[in-house]
Amino acid sequence: MSVTFDDVRHIAALARVGVDERKLPALANELSGILAHMAVLTRVDTSSVEIGPPAVATPWRADSGPPIPLMHPLPSFAPIVRDGFLLVPRLATHGGGGHTGDSEPSGNERPEDEGSA
Amino acid sequence: MTASKVRAALDRAAAVGAGREGLNILVAVNPRAEDDAALSVVGRSEQELPLSGEPVAVKDNIATLDMPTTCGSRILAGYVSPFEATVVRRLRDAGAVILGKTNMDEFAMGSSTEHSAYGPTRNPVDPSRVPGGSSGGSAAAVAAGIVRMALGSETGGSVRQPASFCGVVGVKPTYGRVSRYGLVAFASSLDQVGVLGRTVDDAALALGVIAGRDPLDATSAERAVPDYRADVRRAATAAAPLAGVVVGRPREYFPVAMHGGVRDRCAVALDALVRLGATVRDVSMPHTDYAIPVYYIVAPAEASSNLARFDGVRYGARVSADALAAMYDATRSQGFGPEVTRRILLGTYVLSAGYYDAYYKRAQEVRALITQDFRRVFADGVHLLFTPTTPTPAFPLGAISDPYEMYLNDIFTATANLAGVPAISIPIGLADGLPVGGQIIAPHFGEGPMLAAAAALERALGASPLTTPPSPAAARS
Structure with a gap:
């Protein structure tokens, strides 16, 4: 297979590598030469091959992050916590107002801040 | 004592001309090396420190904190990693001192260490020739007598091929045996950190330290690390260390048009394997x-x-x-x-x-067939394979300009990377005055038997040509 100048321009753009137009002939020639050696693979009978996962698959780990390195547990100082997330007042620009949680505001929450963040 | 090993290594580096104007082996020297040597042993016993004060050179694509990690490329000039590779941390935890970073083909792409932004490395055995690549700086650091052991990286033969050219030992472990965390990625399904050593025992020691599961690399295997040095010691003391071992000689690795000197040295090595008790069997690996x-x-x-x-x-x-x-x-x-x-x-x-x-x-389909070749021969009762490491000894600097001709240097080594199996290159003699490497390939996670056979062969063939490192004058000529 012969690589054209346009092919080189195309893959250089895909790879985000600037290629000087003066280097196009040499690059096209080199790539064509290398790819010519790959043609031998078309003669291999691969009908018996099924590409699947490797025999020794990558080991699994628990789907969780590392513990959060805090001195005190999150609920002890956060206004509202749900599922490990801090709930905060909705931004005024997002409309609707009010906090995003379903739970009632705790004693730490300051409703007057809503919309002012 | 520990500091003196580092001082001796630095003196040796200066004496052989390891800098840019000489052999161009080291692209950075650890400015804290002597301090690290003193600190490495504080509060720890010798038993805890299998590498107490041992200077180790590290390829420039493995992340270190004290020196830049540039991969031999202009695009990473001066780049200092904010973290260090797991293999580097494990070496330091074992008492080793990182002496410096070694030259390499840019991003590990090459077989001669001529493609580096720092310029080419020269082979200490014959400075008019290449040291191989891409871990040419690490192989040259060991060959020049600067360090006993060094880290390299393998994608298609980048540890074994330079080991062969420089007359030292080079190990590519099983894919997953060693953490790749902190190894700058080239081809992730093939990359693996490897070790270079002056002897098989040196390589076994270094491999034992860096191997093992690492939670920071999901591809590192959950398998215990055997005592590789015990395997080596047993092989070195047994009367017939390879009794009962079947060594395959794959005919595709011994083509008719092979370099005569390489063929002769391989024949001598195969005879030695038989004397050590092994049975040598001709096998075929048709997709090689x-x-x-x-x-x-x-x-x-x-x-x-x-x-x-x-x-x-x-x-x-x-x-x-x-x-x-x-x-x-x-x-x-x-x-x-x-x-x-x-x-x-x-x-x-x-x-x-x-x-x-x-x-x-x-x-990818043909890669699966190459892997099947290995599975089949090992399932048929072959325990290890013996092949030449490279088709020829080291070639002169600048001798190969055609890219595909350069790629053919990996013809006997790339198969092990594609299949993920471990392999070692050891010196098996000289051809035209240049080192020749012999390769032993093992099944997945068969590093122990592989190192044992290599140690037995090393002993049977006598001292490697570089047990006495070259004189500084010879290295600079």
Whole structure:
């Protein structure tokens, strides 16, 4: 297979590598030469091959992050916590107002801040 | 004592001319090496420190904190990693001192260490010749007598081929045996950190320290690390250490047009294996000849993706331009050398729409057949394979300009990377005054028997040609 100048321009753009137009002939020639050696693979009978996962698959780990390195547990100082997330007042620009949680505001929450963040 | 090992290594480096004007082996020297040597042993016993005060050289694509990690590339000039590789941490935890970073082909793409932004490394055995690559600096550091052991990296033979050219020992472990965390990625399905040593025992010691599961690398295997040195010791003391071992001699690795000196040294090594008690059996691995086309599709394809991160934004150098896309283009075209550019373009081509099935998918299918070749011979009662490491001894600097001709240097080594099996190169003598390497390949996680056979062969063949390192005068000539 012969690589054209346009092919080189195309893959250089895909790879985000600037290629000087003066280097196009040499690059096209080199790539064509290398790819010519790959043609031998078309003669291999691969009908018996099924590409699947490797025999020794990558080991699994628990789907969780590392513990959060805090001195005190999150609920002890956060206004509202749900599922490990801090709930905060909705931004005024997002409309609707009010906090995003379903739970009632705790004693730490300051409703007057809503919309002012 | 510990500091004196480091001092001796630094003196040796100066004496042989390991800097840029000489053999060009070290691209950075650890400014804290002597302090580290003193600190490495504080509060710890010798038993805890199998590498107490031992200076170790590290290839420049393995992340260290005290020195830049540049991969021999302009695009990473001066880049200092904010974290260190797991293999480096394990070496330091074992008492080793990182002496410096070694020269390499840019981003580990090459077989001669001529493609480096720092210029070529010269072979300490004959400075008019290449040391092999891409871990040429690490192999040369061991061969020149600067360090007993060094780290390199393997993608298609980048530890074993330079080990063969420089007359030292080089090990490519099983894929997954050693953590790749902190190894700058080239081709992730093939990459593996490897070790170079003056003897098989040196390599076994270093491998035992760096091997094992690492939670920071999901591809590292959950398998216990055997005592490799015990395997080596047993082989060194037994009367017939290879009794009952069947060694396969794959005919595809001994072509008719082979270099005569390499063929002769392999014949002597095979005779020695028989004297050690092994049975040598001719076997066939019919897909071997496809290894280079497969490798040079798979590796560049993965490289084109891995190296996309070097864009002038997140790492290293940036070439300013008026627009973002122009900045990417300018940074990458000026930052990467010609061989890296060629492989990125090749990888992009074989992955691009219209060519994916013809090249990349096809290559993955043939790769599976190459892996099946190994599975079949090992299932048929062969315990180990013996082959030459390289088709020829070290060639002169500048002798090979055709890219594909250079790629053929990996013809006997790339198969082990494609199949993920471990392999070792050890010196088996000289041809035309140059070192020749013999390769032993084992089944997955068979490093212990592989190292034992290598140690037995090393002993049977006598001292390696570089047990006495070359004189400084010879190295500089």
